[in-house]
Each structure stands twice: as C-alpha cells, then as structure tokens.
Amino acid sequence: MLRHLAALLALLLAGPALAQSLSLGPPPTVEYRADAVMETEAGRMPSKVWSAKGKERRELDLGGHVSTTIVRTDRKVVWTLMPEQRMYMENAFGEAGPAGAGQPPSYDIEQTPAGEEVVNGVPCKKTKVVMTDRASGTKLGGFFWTSKDGIVVKVDAVARSEGSKTRFKLELTNLQVGPQPAHLFEIPAGWSKMELPAGMPGMGDMMKMMKGGRP
Numbered sequence: 001m002l003r004h005l006a007a008l009l010a011l012l013l014a015g016p017a018l019a020q021s022l023s024l025g026p027p028p029t030v031e032y033r034a035d036a037v038m039e040t041e042a043g044r045m046p047s048k049v050w051s052a053k054g055k056e057r058r059e060l061d062l063g064g065h066v067s068t069t070i071v072r073t074d075r076k077v078v079w080t081l082m083p084e085q086r087m088y089m090e091n092a093f094g095e096a097g098p099a100g101a102g103q104p105p106s107y108d109i110e111q112t113p114a115g116e117e118v119v120n121g122v123p124c125k126k127t128k129v130v131m132t133d134r135a136s137g138t139k140l141g142g143f144f145w146t147s148k149d150g151i152v153v154k155v156d157a158v159a160r161s162e163g164s165k166t167r168f169k170l171e172l173t174n175l176q177v178g179p180q181p182a183h184l185f186e187i188p189a190g191w192s193k194m195e196l197p198a199g200m201p202g203m204g205d206m207m208k209m210m211k212g213g214r215p
Contacts, residue, residue, distance in 0.1 A: 027053070028150040031180045034172040041167065049172070051151075055185040070185055079187060087194045088187055108132045119145045119153045120173045129157070136161065149177065 031052040038045045047060040054074025060067040068081040080089040114126040124145035131140040142157025155170040 026150050030149045030151070030177045032149075032151060032175060032177045033180060034175040036170065036172050039169040039171075050180045050184050052180050052182075052185060057184045070187075072185065081187075081191075082194070085194075086188075086191050088191055089194050106134050108134060114143060117145060120171070120175070122147050122151075122153050122172075122175055124153050147175075151175070 028051060033048070033050045036047045036049050036058070038047070045060060045062075047058050049059075050057040054072065056071040056073075058069045058071070060069070068083070070079040070081070072078070076092055078091045080091075082088060108131070110128075110130045112128040114128045117124055117126050124147050127144045127146065129140075129142060129144055132138070138159065138161040140157055140159045142155065144152055145154040147153055151172070152170075153172045153175065155168075157169075158165060158167045160166075
C-alpha cells in the first residue's frame with residue numbers, strides 16, 4: 001500500500017545510517033563525511049552527512065532552508081534541530097528500529113552479489129537486494145553499492161505496491177573518511193526540547209507502517 005512506500009522513503013531520507021539497516025550489511029568501520037543526493041520522481045534533494053559509530057548528522061537543503069537531523073542509532077533516537085527557536089524535536093525508533101542487528105521482522109530479504117564497481121571514485125561491492133513484505137506484498141528491489149569500509153555509497157531501487165511504483169536513488173559524493181567532531185552528534189547546549197502534538201506520527205510509527213500496522 002502507499003503508506004508502506006511513504007514510510008520506506010522517509011526512512012531512507014533520514015540518511016545512510018537507516019539505509020545501512022536495510023542493506024543488512026555490517027555498520028561502517030570508519031567515520032566519514034560526504035555530500036549526498038536523494039532522488040525520486042518528486043525531485044532532487046541534496047544534503048550533507050557526517051557519520052560516526054552509532055551516530056549520523058544530516059543537513060538537508062530544502063530550497064534555502066536547511067533541515068538538520070541527528071540520527072543516534074546507539075540511543076535509538078532521532079533529533080530534529082530548529083536553530084531559530086533554539087529547540088529540537090525527539091523521536092524514538094522503538095524496539096524494531098534500525099539499531100537492531102537483524103532484518104525487519106515482517107520482510108523476506110534476498111541478497112545477491114552483483115560484482116564490483118567504482119562509484120564517484122570509491123571502489124564498491126554491488127549487491128542486488130529484493131525485500132518483500134509478508135503481510136502486504138509490498139516489494140522493494142534494487143542495488144546497493146557498499147565500500148570496503150561498509151559505507152553505503154549508492155542505492156538505486158524501485159518500490160512496488162498494488163500497482164504503484166516509486167523509484168528512488170541515494171548517492172554519496174565527495175566522501176572523506178576520517179574522525180568527525182563529537183559535538184556534531186549532540187544537542188547544542190542550552191536548547192529546549194519541543195514536545196510533539198498529540199497524534200503526530202514519530203519514527204516508531206513509521207516502522208509500524210513498514211510492518212503493515214497502523215501508526
């Protein structure tokens with residue numbers, strides 16, 4: 001159903017840390033920063049990403065406005081920063097979040113090696129991935145390109161559900177491997193937490209939607 005496609009795209013937009021969980025590969029063994037582009041039929045969304053063990057920061061360019069999200073898979077939480085208000089919103093992954101080591105419980109996943117390719121100067125292993133939701137029949141099929149350090153450098157996939165088809169791409173450029181400043185992955189000092197209004201879906205709700213449930 002369409003809600004499954006929307007939830008999947010939302011998770012991938014959150015960054016390579018969540019895309020990594022869908023690839024079922026081990027987490028990256030290095031810290032890095034890179035430019036990233038997410039492409040769908042709706043358009044092209046550039047961003048910048050910083051990654052460390054269990055942590056990721058993404059700054060998404062929304063046409064003059066920058067949306068900053070910090071994904072803490074080590075704490076199963078996502079923070080959305082609002083600099084003008086000096087505030088942040090917090091969403092929990094929930095028990096089925098991407099910090100888990102296994103595959104999402106309602107999906108059958110097939111992985112097939114598809115050779116090696118160089119993506120934007122980075123040698124990568126290419127893997128064909130097919131995911132099928134056991135409950136809804138929603139399918140995601142495509143390719144993941146992963147560096148020797150475990151970084152998902154590129155995703156090119158199509159999601160199909162009840163006659164609908166959505167294609168999306170996620171690609172890293174200007175990849176620089178090396179230690180990243182710890183403060184990038186923390187809430188700035190003195191900022192206040194904004195509570196989400198009742199009924200607004202969080203990350204946990206998105207994961208439930210992926211598994212066929214209601215938010």
